[in-house]
Amino acid sequence: MFNLVNKLTKAFGVSGSEGGIRDAIIEEIKDSVDEITTDVLGNLIALKKGKGNGKKIMLAAHMDEIGVMATYIDDKGFVRFSNIGGVSPSCSVGQRVVFQNGVRGSVFYEEKLQDLRSLKLSKMYIDIGAGTREDAQKMIAIGSVACFEGAAVMQNGMITSKALDDRSGCAVLVSTIRALPETDNELYFVFTVQEELGLRGARTAAYQIQPDLAVAVDVTLTGDTPGCNPMEVKCGSGPAIKIKDSSIICHPQVRSLLEDTAKKLNIPYQLEILDRGGNDSGAIHITAGGIPAGTLSIPCRYVHSPCETVSLSDMEQAVRILTCAVT
DSSP states (O other): OHHHHHHHHHSOOBTTOOHHHHHHHHHHHTTTOSEEEEOTTOOEEEEEOOSSSOOEEEEEEEOOBOEEEEEEEOTTSOEEEEEESSOOHHHHTTOEEEETTSOEEEEEEOTTOOOGGGOOGGGEEEEOSOSSHHHHHTTOOTTOEEEEOOOOEEETTEEEETTHHHHHHHHHHHHHHHHOOOOSSEEEEEEESOGGGTSHHHHHHHHHHOOSEEEEEEEEOOSOSTTOOOOSOOTTSOOEEEEEOSSOBOOHHHHHHHHHHHHHTTOOOEEEEOSSOOOHHHHHTTSTTOOOEEEEEEEEESTTSTTEEEEHHHHHHHHHHHHHHTO
C-alpha cells in the first residue's frame, strides 16, 4: 500500500490540472477493470461489470490537490500567487512548491510584515531564483499552477506526505479494484476532479452514472493531537463512517451498509461528525433526483498542509470494508 500511496502523491494534480495523477491511476488499474473513460471535466471513470442483475454502485475519491497559481511577477522576478482550494497562509510559509513544468520555488512573506497574525496570501510570494521579470517569464507564465512539495515517508505505521487528501482515498479505491471478486453489482470507480473547488467533478459524474447508491472515500479531521478541538476520530483506530458534515447527512441505508460490513468483518471503525467542510458525497446525494450516499473516511492529521498524516492500517481496513460492502 505504501508504494502505491508514494506513487500517487508524487503525481501532479492541482485542481483543474489533474492530467498527471489521472495517467498514474490509469496505469495502476488498466488491467483490472472492464472500461476506462474520461468525461468532459476530466473525471476518470473505471467500470467493473457485474455478472448479474445487481445494483449500480458509484465509489468516488477525488484525485485533485490544493495548490497555487501565479498571478503577477514583479521587476525582481518574485512571483505573487493566489490559492487553488483551501491553502493556509501559515502552513505555506517556508514551504517549497513545484510548478507543472518542473520549476521549483520557495514560499515566503514580505519583510515589512510586522505581525504573523496579519499574514495573508496577498503578503506572500514565491522565489523561483529569477533575477528579473524577464528571467522569471522564461520559467513560468501568469496562470501557471504549482503544488506543494512533501515526499511520502512511512514511520511506525504512519504515512506523512502532501496530497494525502485525497490520494489516500484514491489508493483505497485502486486497492479495492484489485481485491474485488466477481459480483452481481455494476461498480463505477470514479476518480473525481475539482473537489477542492466545490465538489464539481462528482456532481457531473453522478448525473451521468445515476447510481443506485454511492460511497465517497476521503480524509477527515482528527481529535488526537495536542490542544485540538474535541473530536472522536483518531488515527489508527479504524476508518471513520460519516454521520454528517456541512454538505450532507449521510443516507441511513449507506451508513448501515458500511457499519454492518465492518461488524461482520470484526474491523474497528469510528463514527464521524464533522462541523465544517464536506466531500464528494455532498454533491452526489443531491444529483439527478437524489442518490443514497455516504462516506468512508480516512482519519488524517494536518489536513491541507504538506505534512498530512494517516495510518496505514486505517487505509488497509478501509479496503476490506469497501470490498466486502460492494460485493
